[in-house]
Amino acid sequence: MPKTHRLLFFSLILMLVVAACGEASTPGNESVASSNSSEPTATSIPTQISEPTTPPAPTPTEPPPQPTEEHPQPDEATSSEALSGYEVNLYQGNSYSIFYPPGAEPLSTKTENGIAIVGPDVAVRSPDVDWLYEGPAYMLGIETFENAEGQDIETWTRNFLLTAWQQAKEGGLTPPEMYPVTEDGQIIEEALRSTTVRGQPAILVENNAFGFLSLSYYVPCGSQVASLTFQFDDEPAAGTHPLFPLQQAIYTLLKDGFWCTSDEAPSLLAAIAQANAETPQDEIVYRLDVYRDENGTFGLAYPASAQIVPAKDGSGITILGPEISGRAADGDGTYSGPAYALDIATFEMSNASAGYEAETWAREYVLSLWEEEKRQGTPTGSLPVSEDGVIDESRVGVTLLDDEPAFWVQYLDFDSTYRAFYLRCADRIVQIGFREEMPANQPLADVQRDVYSLILNTFECEPPQ
Numbered sequence: 001m002p003k004t005h006r007l008l009f010f011s012l013i014l015m016l017v018v019a020a021c022g023e024a025s026t027p028g029n030e031s032v033a034s035s036n037s038s039e040p041t042a043t044s045i046p047t048q049i050s051e052p053t054t055p056p057a058p059t060p061t062e063p064p065p066q067p068t069e070e071h072p073q074p075d076e077a078t079s080s081e082a083l084s085g086y087e088v089n090l091y092q093g094n095s096y097s098i099f100y101p102p103g104a105e106p107l108s109t110k111t112e113n114g115i116a117i118v119g120p121d122v123a124v125r126s127p128d129v130d131w132l133y134e135g136p137a138y139m140l141g142i143e144t145f146e147n148a149e150g151q152d153i154e155t156w157t158r159n160f161l162l163t164a165w166q167q168a169k170e171g172g173l174t175p176p177e178m179y180p181v182t183e184d185g186q187i188i189e190e191a192l193r194s195t196t197v198r199g200q201p202a203i204l205v206e207n208n209a210f211g212f213l214s215l216s217y218y219v220p221c222g223s224q225v226a227s228l229t230f231q232f233d234d235e236p237a238a239g240t241h242p243l244f245p246l247q248q249a250i251y252t253l254l255k256d257g258f259w260c261t262s263d264e265a266p267s268l269l270a271a272i273a274q275a276n277a278e279t280p281q282d283e284i285v286y287r288l289d290v291y292r293d294e295n296g297t298f299g300l301a302y303p304a305s306a307q308i309v310p311a312k313d314g315s316g317i318t319i320l321g322p323e324i325s326g327r328a329a330d331g332d333g334t335y336s337g338p339a340y341a342l343d344i345a346t347f348e349m350s351n352a353s354a355g356y357e358a359e360t361w362a363r364e365y366v367l368s369l370w371e372e373e374k375r376q377g378t379p380t381g382s383l384p385v386s387e388d389g390v391i392d393e394s395r396v397g398v399t400l401l402d403d404e405p406a407f408w409v410q411y412l413d414f415d416s417t418y419r420a421f422y423l424r425c426a427d428r429i430v431q432i433g434f435r436e437e438m439p440a441n442q443p444l445a446d447v448q449r450d451v452y453s454l455i456l457n458t459f460e461c462e463p464p465q
Contacts, residue, residue: 084399084408086419086453088257091117095144095221097265099257099457101250101450104138114143117254119450123329124242124443127336131241132329133233137447138247140254141229148223154194156225157203157218158187180207195279197228198259199271215251215286221260228255242326245339246447249303249321252286253454256301269299269460291319292462293346298425300432301458302342316345316431319455328443335442340434340451347429359398359407361429362422363391366409382412401432401459415441419452425461432456 088099091106093115100106103120119137147156165179180191195204197219205216216229230251233241256272259265269290276287291308292299302319309318321339349361370385380387384395395410399421406423413435420433434452437445 083397084419084421086449086456087399088453088457091115092261093142093144093226095224096142096219096226096258096260098142098254098259099265099454100254101453103446103450103453109141109143111143113145114141116141119250120446122243122444122447124326125329126242127325127327127334133241133243134329137243137444137450138250139230140251141227142258143227143229144221145225145227146223147220147225150223153201153203153218153220153225154192156220157192157205160218160225161187161205178207178209180205196271196275198256198268199266199274200260217255219258219260226258226260228258230254242324243444243447245305245322245324246444246451248286248305249340249451250447250454252288252303253301253451253458255286256288257454257457267460268301268458269462272301288458291317291344293344293430295346295428296462297346297428298430298459298461300344300455300460302455306340311343311345316343318343321451324444326443328440331440331443333441335437335444340448340455342452342455343431343433345431345433347431349424349427349429352427356424357407358405358422358424358429361424362407362409363396365422365429366391366396384409384411401456402461404461410436421456423461432459 085102088101089104091098091100094113098117100117101119104117106115106117108114109116117140119139121135122137123132123134125132145160151159161179161181162185165181166185168178180188182188191206193204193206195202195217197217200219202217202219205218207214207216212231212233214229214231216227219226219228230247232244232247256268268288272288272290276289287304288301289304289306290299290301303321305322307320309320311317319340319342321341323337324339325334325336327334347361347365349356351361366383366385367389370380370383370389373380373383384392386392397408399406399408401421401423404423404425406421408419408421411418411420416438417436418433419436420431422429422431424430437448439445442448
């Protein structure tokens with residue numbers, strides 16, 4: 001069946017199943033921006049990378065409900081003014097909160113207590129196979145259900161799956177593979193496993209239906225259970241899906257950007273460290289790792305399928321995603337390269353006074369680069385500085401990372417731009433940077449930027465240990 005036809009077929013089947021199973025379960029009822037300087041001990045834009053490793057194929061569960069074109073009601077996404085274009089948004093449900101990237105939108109679904117976080121539309125071809133994908137780059141479905149009896153999450157999930165399977169079977173709307181249940185009503189044990197979502201105990205259900213690999217996480221939130229479901233086309237198994245590594249990164253970061261409603265989000269880095277310490281790493285599906293600098297000054301999370309690659313000059317590291325290759329649906333140019341590449345470097349500060357901010361340091365640093373290039377007679381056009389030494393304010397700005405002011409700078413880099421964020425942690429300046437590809441050259445550039453937004457949102461300044 002052609003790809004586009006199969007997507008339409010899947011959507012039709014899914015809508016029928018949702019209608020049939022809406023009664024089978026027991027449903028219950030902001031944009032976050034994320035003085036004399038010393039000579040830096042790292043280069044301004046470390047971009048050295050090496051060959052990545054290929055991530056493992058995904059493991060299969062049931063796909064999320066299809067969204068409608070209505071915004072969620074009554075739960076609304078809250079936001080504030082975006083300053084860099086990479087600030088994440090916060091959606092608050094009736095028992096949970098979740099961060100989502102600027103390229104996504106929360107939409108209502110046909111289920112009573114469901115939403116879908118839907119990524120930007122893309123149209124991309126595989127360069128080596130006659131295959132075209134058109135549609136949302138990613139879609140995470142979230143739904144809440146009542147757990148009035150206070151059952152533990154494993155018992156609740158098993159009862160939920162069996163009830164949904166039985167009612168769907170009685171309605172005659174689903175073949176056995178829609179749920180991880182055998183024809184005689186027995187749960188397929190290898191499809192369930194205990195896991196965590198941002199430190200919260202959860203049950204992961206894996207399934208394969210209609211050529212889609214699906215993962216559902218069931219998380220207890222007080223008297224309710226929240227499900228987070230995402231899906232993949234089965235094409236990644238054949239290595240023909242250029243979207244897969246980016247979807248893998250976004251779904252992992254979205255899943256761990258979820259927490260049961262409280263005054264504030266629990267520390268993601270602490271939750272990851274605890275989960276990785278308690279569970280063998282090869283048993284954690286869609287796992288995040290934590291990068292911490294050797295001085296314990298800061299940390300941030302990244303998909304475990306990425307590599308940490310030291311810069312050849314020792315100036316920092318690059319978090320390097322798996323290789324992808326794809327071309328625009330209506331063009332001949334092909335992008336081949338890492339799914340994402342995020343550079344990190346640190347700089348010593350000679351002025352460690354409390355009032356010396358990252359913006360002051362970064363402005364002086366940019367001007368020092370400009371002065372050095374002028375002395376050497378090299379072109380200065382990549383820097384956001386005019387010929388008479390004035391910083392172009394349209395290419396700099398301030399946002400927040402971990403509630404700390406971060407000064408961002410946009411450098412020109414041939415046919416792309418390079419975005420760098422500078423912030424102060426203790427007595428060091430941390431630089432986080434990445435190349436911003438143009439959509440004409442990289443058909444998945446908008447998805448790539450959503451990955452960077454979600455990774456930036458995990459950043460935490462940490463006191464020296």
